[in-house]
Amino acid sequence: MTETITQTDVVPLRLLIDGQWVEGTGRELESSSPTNPNQLLAAGGTATEADVHSAMAAARQAAAGWAATPMAERGGYLSRAAAIITANADAWGTELAREEGKTFTEGRGEVLRAAQIFTYYSAESDRLAGEVFSSPRRGEQILVTRKPLGVVAVITPFNFPIAIPAWKIAPALVFGNTVVWKPASSVPLLALRLAQALVGAGLPAGVLNLVIGSGSLGDAIVNHPELDGLTFTGSTGVGRQLAAAAAGAGVPIQAEMGGKNASVVLDDADLELATEQVLFGAFRSTGQKCTATSRLVLQDGIAEAFLARLTERLDEWKVGDPTDPAVHMGPVVSAAAAAQIRAGIEASIAQGATVRFAGDVSGLGEAFVAPTVLEIPAGEANVSWRDEFFGPVISVCRAASTAEAFALANDSEYGLSCAVFTQDLTKALDAMESIDVGILHVNSESAGADPHVPFGGAKKSGYGPKEQGGAAKEFFTHTTTVYLRGA
Numbered sequence: 001m002t003e004t005i006t007q008t009d010v011v012p013l014r015l016l017i018d019g020q021w022v023e024g025t026g027r028e029l030e031s032s033s034p035t036n037p038n039q040l041l042a043a044g045g046t047a048t049e050a051d052v053h054s055a056m057a058a059a060r061q062a063a064a065g066w067a068a069t070p071m072a073e074r075g076g077y078l079s080r081a082a083a084i085i086t087a088n089a090d091a092w093g094t095e096l097a098r099e100e101g102k103t104f105t106e107g108r109g110e111v112l113r114a115a116q117i118f119t120y121y122s123a124e125s126d127r128l129a130g131e132v133f134s135s136p137r138r139g140e141q142i143l144v145t146r147k148p149l150g151v152v153a154v155i156t157p158f159n160f161p162i163a164i165p166a167w168k169i170a171p172a173l174v175f176g177n178t179v180v181w182k183p184a185s186s187v188p189l190l191a192l193r194l195a196q197a198l199v200g201a202g203l204p205a206g207v208l209n210l211v212i213g214s215g216s217l218g219d220a221i222v223n224h225p226e227l228d229g230l231t232f233t234g235s236t237g238v239g240r241q242l243a244a245a246a247a248g249a250g251v252p253i254q255a256e257m258g259g260k261n262a263s264v265v266l267d268d269a270d271l272e273l274a275t276e277q278v279l280f281g282a283f284r285s286t287g288q289k290c291t292a293t294s295r296l297v298l299q300d301g302i303a304e305a306f307l308a309r310l311t312e313r314l315d316e317w318k319v320g321d322p323t324d325p326a327v328h329m330g331p332v333v334s335a336a337a338a339a340q341i342r343a344g345i346e347a348s349i350a351q352g353a354t355v356r357f358a359g360d361v362s363g364l365g366e367a368f369v370a371p372t373v374l375e376i377p378a379g380e381a382n383v384s385w386r387d388e389f390f391g392p393v394i395s396v397c398r399a400a401s402t403a404e405a406f407a408l409a410n411d412s413e414y415g416l417s418c419a420v421f422t423q424d425l426t427k428a429l430d431a432m433e434s435i436d437v438g439i440l441h442v443n444s445e446s447a448g449a450d451p452h453v454p455f456g457g458a459k460k461s462g463y464g465p466k467e468q469g470g471a472a473k474e475f476f477t478h479t480t481t482v483y484l485r486g487a
């Protein structure tokens with residue numbers, strides 16, 4: 001499949017149910033660009049509860065055949081999909097930048113990352129499928145084999161419209177599950193593209209089903225009797241509701257939720273490196289990553305020097321149309337999200353924050369938020385320190401000592417990611433011991449995730465098994481322990 005898309009095409013949205021592209025009979029959804037809301041990208045009917053039911057039934061129907069398909073064959077579909085995704089990196093990267101608002105470079109990078117994730121999981125099909133244990137009895141071996149969960153629902157957010165779905169759908173499929181996928185309704189075009197790649201790879205009917213629609217479809221999915229597992233990325237509030245419903249139905253759930261990630265710059269840090277990494281961690285993708293740096297802890301000795309460097313770099317940080325190669329940062333996903341972030345900034349200032357930097361977004365659209373650095377007195381409650389804004393805003397606090405800096409890093413209900421900047425190995429080791437997060441970066445930005453290692457957070461950031469690497473197998477399969485003896 002090598003599609004070329006012109007800027008003026010409005011792509012018709014379709015659901016994928018039992019191998020058929022069908023128009024949803026629910027309300028009409030229009031996907032437009034946050035950069036320019038007059039630029040309509042895709043439109044079509046959304047899924048209804050009845051469509052969810054058809055999708056779940058199709059997934060159930062396909063489940064036994066797919067589970068019985070040799071793993072290497074399942075991996076083959078993934079590697080063919082990876083090739084299609086790669087071939088479309090420029091076109092889909094452009095669409096992603098238009099639909100979600102991150103820059104084309106980031107959008108194209110994300111499309112290629114999705115392909116890399118598919119390639120990684122296709123290779124998973126060659127790896128160890130289970131374990132063999134010795135038995136305390138003569139003439140017996142004990143095998144622990146793996147089986148798919150069955151029908152798995154995948155609910156994904158807007159901020160990585162192709163990479164996050166890839167890192168849930170690829171392991172779900174390679175480990176033998178069939179999938180019903182509900183993407184965020186603000187990025188339906190990229191969802192359609194990923195589903196097209198899998199259909200183009202020849203995936204059998206019913207193995208992947210796509211239902212596009214509002215968040216309320218999540219209720220129909222989580223309460224569906226055919227559901228055997230649910231993987232979710234999104235807000236902590238929604239994740240906890242889904243987790244409660246899933247627990248009530250006895251369905252395993254993996255929920256990857258919010259973050260309020262700190263970058264800690266200690267007195268001995270390489271300031272040039274730290275400035276660049278904090279800039280990227282906080283402001284790339286307009287701060288819309290669950291792993292983004294949204295809190296900054298500066299040790300007293302370098303605090304002013306660091307802020308001077310950071311604001312100097314932010315002065316050069318160009319905000320505008322994300323498809324313009326000179327631009328570093330686009331809009332947030334919608335005007336409504338932007339209004340909420342701006343209200344958060346105002347509330348933070350009203351509670352005593354000092355504005356250390358505010359970019360200029362005048363003349364840009366409603367969905368643009370100025371990159372903002374707020375400083376708050378340590379120990380004082382402040383909304384920008386506590387709440388996830390999911391935008392280009394950092395809340396800064398100072399610390400007198402390493403111990404105080406690490407305590408401030410832990411001063412959050414969330415525990416997804418943290419970055420520590422130091423050249424002292426002892427302090428890095430201390431950070432490993434004392435900072436309570438799922439992902440710790442030493443001398444690199446708080447965002448980023450490789451497909452072969454576990455991804456997920458501590459505290460309010462995660463619920464259930466982690467994602468990626470070996471953790472993915474743990475979630476997407478269950479074990480059967482076989483006591484094997486000759487007759």
Ligand code: UN1
Nearest residue numbers: 233289290291447448449
């Ligand atoms: C990254 O940091 O590159 O929703 C990935 C999110 C995370 C993925 C972060 N689940 O932002």
